[in-house]
Amino acid sequence: MAIASTTTAPADTAAAARLIAAEERGGARLTAAMLVTPATILVAVGLLIPLVILFRYSLNEFVTQRKLMVEAVTIANYAKFFTDPYYINVLVRTLRVAVTVTAICLVLGFPLAYVLARTQSRFKNLLLMLVVLPLFVGSAVRAAGWMTLFGSKGAINATLMGLGLISTPLEIMYTETAVIIGITAVNLPFMVLSLQSVIENIGRDVEEAAFSLGAHPLAMFRRVLWPLALPGVLAGTILTFILGMNAYATPVLLGGPKFQMMGPLVYGQFAGVNNWPFGAAISFILMTATLLLTIAANLIVQRRYRR
Amino acid sequence: MARLRLDHVSKRYGDFHAVRDVTLDVADGEFVVLLGPSGCGKTTTLRMIAGFITPTAGGVHLADREVTGLPPWKRNAGMVFQSYALFPHLSVAQNVAFGLEMRRLAKADITTRVAEALKLVRLDHLAGRLPRQLSGGQQQRVALARALAIRPDVLLLDEPLSNLDAKLRQEVRVEIRELQRQLGLTTVMVTHDQEEALTMADRLVVMNEGSVRQIGGQRDLYERPADRFVAGFVGRGMFLTGRVEAPGRFRTEGGLALACDGGASGPAVLALRPERLEIGPAPLSGLDNSLPGTVEFISYLGAASDVHVRLSPSDRVIVQVANRGGDAAPEIGATVHVGWPATAGRLFAPGGDPPSL
Missing domain, CATH: 2.40.50.140 (Nucleic acid-binding proteins)
Structure with a gap:
């Protein structure tokens, strides 16, 4: 315990207490250091070092004839990305999909998270498990499942045509809609869990206080619940957005070869055409775009709701 | 006619009778305390007055209006919660202003009434603080000011003193009672503390197992308890x-x-x-x-x-x-x-x- 001193304690007692507290803090520091070290090493080795190398690669030259990377310091790879409408289009599409997915996750996730946070049911843990359950199925497997549903002879079209509601099959497969649906389904649990844990810590009595002061449910939501849930909204939004920006399996499987997003693009450069410098540059553009938007969202929210 | 009237009010959850057939008239400006052990139905009764719980049977009348089926935001009941339930993201002044903003008062009126309410509880100097920067006693007074600012038809106090330390509790007890008298507030308070109940109430309602056991003044309950429960619970x-x-x-x-x-x-x-x-x-x-x-x-x-x-x-x-x-x-x-x-x-x-x- 690091209760330093009380105001009523004589000066020497207070000083002694401070010394003891300082020493305890020293011990706590050591323990804390030991606790964070393994994870820090893992992150440093597994993330930072490759990033540094990758960044260095992105400044290298690519010699097409020999399919080789040549040591250089050039921004040609970045320039290539930003001058070619095709690549700009891929970036814009990726942003659009990630933002849309995040928005849908928030709209669908909030009510679900709210109910989960407020339920008194003894099946609450089971319900939470059900939310997490989809994560047991990897996104590649899931996307494959969606394919059987979305295809021109898939379950949805077969049903609708069987009922006579449509005569020609709907084109769902290999569209942006399919990709958005797919990523949303994968990301929703992250949003729900982020929101649920925060909403759970907002007292029900605070909502009731708002009601008793004359706030109808919508006003209560806008003035009390939403601002108080904001940390969860932010966490869930960031998580969903990052996952959406970096989605790989879903756009490849549901979007098809013509629907390019940043994740598959990076992979294609590395594995397909062996252009490591350009692949590295795309990686950094993707990372920077994700980071900048996340920081921007954070700042906007903070400016808006922090006093 | 009474300011607040509970007319044969009951609340049942399945087979469990939380409140059985409670009838109570509270006169204008009267301070009534619902007293009883935990689980006696006093809080359920208070929450039915506030509108958080709808009675299974019976009617609630507030200021000559039947409010039985009305949601809380359509009643004009000011409530002070046991936990105070202040809005943690709003300043003291914004907390007090909340109810007035919901009533769409003009900005200038809101400012005046917030200042008035904070002055009543002697917190005008802390208007800009956040709730977490206040002591428990101060938070309690903000909660009170917030409930008073809307000029409620009835003031509802749910164990308002139970989170204060013993010495402060005695002071706040007197303070609330004086304020209530001075403003002529019709007040219903819930407590399990008989001393608190006896010192503050004009009239007490002793409850047990969902039913009213006796309604009366301090002397009635103490000198002429209606049954063995009241005799054991009061004094x-x-x-x-x-x-x-x-x-x-x-x-x-x-x-x-x-x-x-x-x-x-x-x-x-x-x-x-x-x-x-x-x-x-x-x-x-x-x-x-x-x-x-x-x-x-x-x-x-x-x-x-x-x-x-x-x-x-x-x-x-x-x-x-x-x-x-x-x-x-x-x-x-x-x-x-x-x-x-x-x-x-x-x-x-x-x-x-x-x-x-």
Whole structure:
């Protein structure tokens, strides 16, 4: 315990207490250091070092004839990305999909998270498990499942045509809609869990206080619940957005070869055409775009709701 | 007509009767306290007035309006929560302004009324603070100011003092009561603390197991408790079980023959209060009852001592003796005489609630 001193304690007692507290803090520091070290090493080795190398690669030259990377310091790879409408289009599409997915996750996730946070049911843990359950199925497997549903002879079209509601099959497969649906389904649990844990810590009595002061449910939501849930909204939004920006399996499987997003693009450069410098540059553009938007969202929210 | 009226209000959850057939009129400016042990239905009753719970049966009338089915935001009830339930992201002034903004008052009016309300609870100097920067007592006053600012038809207090420390509680008790009188606020408070209830209320409603046991002033409840539960819950009660042999004659299970005040023949419980008994070294002439006994236990409480005296193998009473200094207090093991007038005891039907002492 690091209760330093009380105001009523004589000066020497207070000083002694401070010394003891300082020493305890020293011990706590050591323990804390030991606790964070393994994870820090893992992150440093597994993330930072490759990033540094990758960044260095992105400044290298690519010699097409020999399919080789040549040591250089050039921004040609970045320039290539930003001058070619095709690549700009891929970036814009990726942003659009990630933002849309995040928005849908928030709209669908909030009510679900709210109910989960407020339920008194003894099946609450089971319900939470059900939310997490989809994560047991990897996104590649899931996307494959969606394919059987979305295809021109898939379950949805077969049903609708069987009922006579449509005569020609709907084109769902290999569209942006399919990709958005797919990523949303994968990301929703992250949003729900982020929101649920925060909403759970907002007292029900605070909502009731708002009601008793004359706030109808919508006003209560806008003035009390939403601002108080904001940390969860932010966490869930960031998580969903990052996952959406970096989605790989879903756009490849549901979007098809013509629907390019940043994740598959990076992979294609590395594995397909062996252009490591350009692949590295795309990686950094993707990372920077994700980071900048996340920081921007954070700042906007903070400016808006922090006093 | 009463400011607040509960008309045969009940609340059932499946087979569980949380509140049974409660009828209560609260007059304009009256301070009524719902008193009872936890789970007695007092909080459910308060929440039905606030509109958080809809009664299964019966009606709630507030300021000449039936509000039974109305949601809380369409009633004009100011509530102070046990936890205060302040909006943690809003300043003190914004908390108080909240209800006024919901009523779409003009900005200037809101500013004036917030200042007024904060002045009432002497917190005008902390208007810009956030709730977490305030002490518990200050938070409580913000909660009160927030409820008062909307000029409620009724002020509802849900155990408002239970999170304050003992000394502060006494001060706030007086403060709330003075404010309530000064503003003529119709108030319903819920508490399980009988001392709190007795010091603050104009009228008390004693509840147990979902039903009202007695409604009355302090003196009514203390002097003329309606049943054994009230006798045990309000003030201190001791209960001797036995039977009334004839009107005026009570025999305990331990065989003591006691003079009592009336009563119909049959099994009964005789309720006594420790402060109504007298104790002395010799038989107490002039009292209807005077019995010898042995002192078994003494607890010294400062202003008074509780002397536990065994009167028979199955009858033990507690006598409260004022500590006036000087006179020799009885000692454990000493033989003493305990006496009381027949009118100091009250007879109740047996069974029901266990004695609270």
